[in-house]
Amino acid sequence: MSLFWDVQDFVREVNRVTTFQELSELMSSMSKMLGFDYFALVHHVELVAPEVIDIENYPSGWREMIIERKYTSDDPILVACEHTNVGFRWSDIHRWISLSKRQKEILDGARTAGIGEGFTVPVHIPGEYAGSCSFSLRLNRRFDDSTMPAAQFVGCFGFEAARRVLHAQRLEAGKETPALPRLTPRQLDCVVLAAAGKSDWDAAQLLGISDQTVHQHIEDAKRRYGVATRLQLVVRALFDGQLTFRDIVH
Amino acid sequence: MVAVITSNNRAKYREQLNQMHRDRKKVFVDRWKWSVPVVDGQYEIDQFDTDDAVYLLGLDRLTHTHLSSVRLLPTTRPYLLGSLFDELCEEAPPESDDTWEITRYCEAPEWPKPSARAAGDKISIALVEFALLHGISRYVCVTHAAMLSQVLAEGWECEPLGLPKEINGESLMAIAMKVSTATLQLLRQRYGERYPVIELEARAEAA
Numbered sequence: 001m002s003l004f005w006d007v008q009d010f011v012r013e014v015n016r017v018t019t020f021q022e023l024s025e026l027m028s029s030m031s032k033m034l035g036f037d038y039f040a041l042v043h044h045v046e047l048v049a050p051e052v053i054d055i056e057n058y059p060s061g062w063r064e065m066i067i068e069r070k071y072t073s074d075d076p077i078l079v080a081c082e083h084t085n086v087g088f089r090w091s092d093i094h095r096w097i098s099l100s101k102r103q104k105e106i107l108d109g110a111r112t113a114g115i116g117e118g119f120t121v122p123v124h125i126p127g128e129y130a131g132s133c134s135f136s137l138r139l140n141r142r143f144d145d146s147t148m149p150a151a152q153f154v155g156c157f158g159f160e161a162a163r164r165v166l167h168a169q170r171l172e173a174g175k176e177t178p179a180l181p182r183l184t185p186r187q188l189d190c191v192v193l194a195a196a197g198k199s200d201w202d203a204a205q206l207l208g209i210s211d212q213t214v215h216q217h218i219e220d221a222k223r224r225y226g227v228a229t230r231l232q233l234v235v236r237a238l239f240d241g242q243l244t245f246r247d248i249v250h
Numbered sequence: 251m252v253a254v255i256t257s258n259n260r261a262k263y264r265e266q267l268n269q270m271h272r273d274r275k276k277v278f279v280d281r282w283k284w285s286v287p288v289v290d291g292q293y294e295i296d297q298f299d300t301d302d303a304v305y306l307l308g309l310d311r312l313t314h315t316h317l318s319s320v321r322l323l324p325t326t327r328p329y330l331l332g333s334l335f336d337e338l339c340e341e342a343p344p345e346s347d348d349t350w351e352i353t354r355y356c357e358a359p360e361w362p363k364p365s366a367r368a369a370g371d372k373i374s375i376a377l378v379e380f381a382l383l384h385g386i387s388r389y390v391c392v393t394h395a396a397m398l399s400q401v402l403a404e405g406w407e408c409e410p411l412g413l414p415k416e417i418n419g420e421s422l423m424a425i426a427m428k429v430s431t432a433t434l435q436l437l438r439q440r441y442g443e444r445y446p447v448i449e450l451e452a453r454a455e456a457a
């Protein structure tokens with residue numbers, strides 16, 4: 001029978017969860033239904049950082065190891081997420097990355113903890129931490145390719161539910177989502193071109209406005225961020241996700 | 251501002267529609283390498299660009315040039331998902347007055363990205379406004395699996411119509427996006443819009 005109906009039931013249920021605990025239980029039972037043993041719904045930042053998504057049911061000890069040895073930024077599965085935007089099998093990451101010594105150590109560590117093959121759905125949302133949802137098997141269990149399409153859906157909807165719960169918790173704690181300085185589209189146009197190394201004059205030609213206006217947009221943007229230089233402006237806009245690297249390199 | 255273009259007012263927006271078809275060719279054929287028909291070597295126009303199609307066009311405030319657009323099709327007439335991608339639906343593709351299809355979301359490739367993207371944000375709001383005006387309760391669309399998270403994060407309440415499938419080397423899926431006044435509030439808040447973005451042509455009633 002098609003897993004589709006299970007996925008549809010899951011979507012309905014996951015839209016109703018209000019706590020990380022409920023979400024964790026639902027993800028746990030859904031990953032079992034898909035034939036997996038473990039799941040991990042995470043933001044790709046050090047897991048001790050405040051206000052991040054971090055829900056998983058890995059064998060005991062593995063999460064502690066990740067935190068203690070600061071594996072997150074080098075974890076080859078998470079690094080592979082930067083190279084693709086659809087779900088991938090862990091054994092396929094060699095397509096994008098050649099493993100460093102430390103990355104081999106991380107994969108060996110996971111195996112020692114009893115974790116075998118897995119499938120990870122990357123989640124890229126502009127202006128937010130990169131994240132992902134992974135499903136994995138106990139060591140030596142065989143991976144069933146036919147579950148990948150359903151896992152893709154479950155990963156996306158699961159992650160969205162986690163975002164929603166996180167947001168609600170912030171509101172409840174009286175914290176607004178941090179108010180970042182917002183740049184106007186025109187200011188951003190000018191920042192993109194400045195980041196690409198264009199002079200005010202070049203930018204003016206490209207945008208069909210005067211170079212004084214370009215200069216003014218950049219100055220206004222710097223004031224909104226409270227920074228002194230163009231470089232700082234570009235770095236801040238990149239960090240906040242108002243700019244993405246694609247805006248600059250394309 | 252976002253213009254709503256139907257078979258009734260098409261003549262008035264001929265130049266903008268031509269720009270849209272040229273931009274669609276640059277985006278879908280040149281960049282994404284879709285195998286879709288090209289007319290006169292420069293316009294991407296397919297069998298669904300008919301009188302049934304409604305276009306939402308995000309236009310530059312000063313020059314009125316094309317910045318962003320989508321094509322809407324009623325599911326009671328031939329539409330993309332129902333005709334060419336029905337294998338993405340677990341059951342029969344939807345066919346009802348309150349369900350329309352979104353296709354060919356496009357941002358003008360030659361405009362700086364932030365401007366085109368801001369116009370794209372307005373298209374999202376315009377989609378909801380158009381739906382509420384016309385009694386549409388959900389949209390359906392064929393999308394790349396990679397886009398789902400972003401659609402969800404924008405605030406749309408989505409439901410899968412079938413499992414993703416590999417078609418021509420791409421992981422595609424069919425989803426339904428529900429529309430309500432809550433969706434409108436959410437998107438207006440997200441993008442800081444207080445007023446309707448679609449340009450309403452005043453309907454002068456005879457006195």
